Amino acid sequence: MAASLPMLNPPLHTRERRSLGGLFPHNSLAVLRPFVERAVDRLLTEFTDQLRHGPADFHTLVSEELPIITIGEWMGIPAADYGLLRDLTHDQVFAQELFPTPSQLALSDNATRQLRDYFSELIRARRRTPGSDPISVWLRTWDELEPDRRRADEAVHALALFMILAALETTSHVLSTSVRLLLQYPEQLESLRRNPELVPDAVDEVLRYDAPIHMISRVASTDTRLGDTVVPAGQMVQLMVGAAHHDPERYPDPERFSPGRGASHLAFGAGIHYCAGNALARLEAVTLLTSLLSRSIRPRLSGPARWAPRVAFRRISSLQLTLA
Numbered sequence: 032m033a034a035s036l037p038m039l040n041p042p043l044h045t046r047e048r049r050s051l052g053g054l055f056p057h058n059s060l061a062v063l064r065p066f067v068e069r070a071v072d073r074l075l076t077e078f079t080d081q082l083r084h085g086p087a088d089f090h091t092l093v094s095e096e097l098p099i100i101t102i103g104e105w106m107g108i109p110a111a112d113y114g115l116l117r118d119l120t121h122d123q124v125f126a127q128e129l130f131p132t133p134s135q136l137a138l139s140d141n142a143t144r145q146l147r148d149y150f151s152e153l154i155r156a157r158r159r160t161p162g163s164d165p166i167s168v169w170l171r172t173w174d175e176l177e178p179d180r181r182r183a184d185e186a187v188h189a190l191a192l193f194m195i196l197a198a199l200e201t202t203s204h205v206l207s208t209s210v211r212l213l214l215q216y217p218e219q220l221e222s223l224r225r226n227p228e229l230v231p232d233a234v235d236e237v238l239r240y241d242a243p244i245h246m247i248s249r250v251a252s253t254d255t256r257l258g259d260t261v262v263p264a265g266q267m268v269q270l271m272v273g274a275a276h277h278d279p280e281r282y283p284d285p286e287r288f289s290p291g292r293g294a295s296h297l298a299f300g301a302g303i304h305y306c307a308g309n310a311l312a313r314l315e316a317v318t319l320l321t322s323l324l325s326r327s328i329r330p331r332l333s334g335p336a337r338w339a340p341r342v343a344f345r346r347i348s349s350l351q352l353t354l355a
């Protein structure tokens with residue numbers, strides 16, 4: 032993970048980030064939008080069918096599916112591999128936790144090895160048969176930047192692997208959390224039904240209220256003063272995003288979920304490492320909520336959400352809904 036984008040400083044970071052190209056500019060989002068809309072429609076229709084027979088798990092059936100279907104389509108990954116990649120990312124993320132246990136680290140090591148092998152094979156395949164997918168495009172870019180082909184392959188490998196790790200759990204969390212919060216605040220849900228143009232604001236309030244990543248790590252490169260605290264050069268600082276988002280000096284009445292708040296947040300980070308996939312994550316969340324609110328079904332929570340044991344990367348493991 033030390034070679035992944037958020038861990039790099041300029042000039043290395045600048046080179047890697049530029050090599051991604053404009054990741055999700057308007058035109059590539061415009062290409063993905065109809066695909067996301069169709070995927071949302073299919074997932075919600077299947078979910079609704081299940082609901083008619085009794086309680087159903089929104090998280091597993093919808094929130095865990097949409098991000099891998101979307102990123103898989105974008106990267107040109109075979110659908111048969113989606114389940115494997117999703118399971119491996121759940122285990123891999125333990126390496127980025129605050130206090131992982133030895134058994135969690137062992138799971139993470141094993142998942143990292145399998146993911147490395149998977150993406151090595153994918154890159155070999157794209158070398159044999161290049162296309163217009165992002166991995167082929169990055170290979171072409173890196174062949175120009177890096178005369179040593181092995182190093183070019185390694186750079187693309189790190190980008191592709193990180194993209195999967197960055198895209199899946201984070202987006203799944205936002206999808207389930209949006210539904211959980213709106214069902215807990217029915218007056219906000221009704222207001223959004225009447226005013227669907229406010230859905231993007233609601234997604235931002237979800238990101239503030241319960242950010243998928245609660246902790247961002249940094250190492251001070253020089254002695255640095257933060258308020259009254261001096262952080263000596265070389266010392267690690269954990270930025271607690273969840274706490275910052277509930278700071279009453281910044282967000283009045285922070286425990287209130289209030290989509291009209293219109294406040295900025297740190298859920299996608301800040302500065303040069305600002306999330307490169309934020310537009311895609313927003314597209315998925317807005318499309319899903321808009322479609323769900325436009326439907327005639329009236330689901331409710333059939334119990335509290337179940338959570339995986341995490342601190343840094345929030346993860347709902349189940350969100351059971353039933354028909355009202």
Ligand code: HEM
Nearest residue numbers: 036037197198201202205243298299300304306307308312
């Ligand atoms: C709601 C979903 C998401 C959240 C909350 C999120 C959050 C973040 C955060 C907090 C960072 C900064 C990390 C740091 O400063 O150390 C980041 C970076 C990044 N994210 Fe996301 N992310 C999400 C979805 C995605 C998606 C869908 C993709 C790709 C398709 C993606 C790709 C990236 C990349 C490439 C970086 C590294 C940027 C850099 O270091 O220059 N993210 N993300």
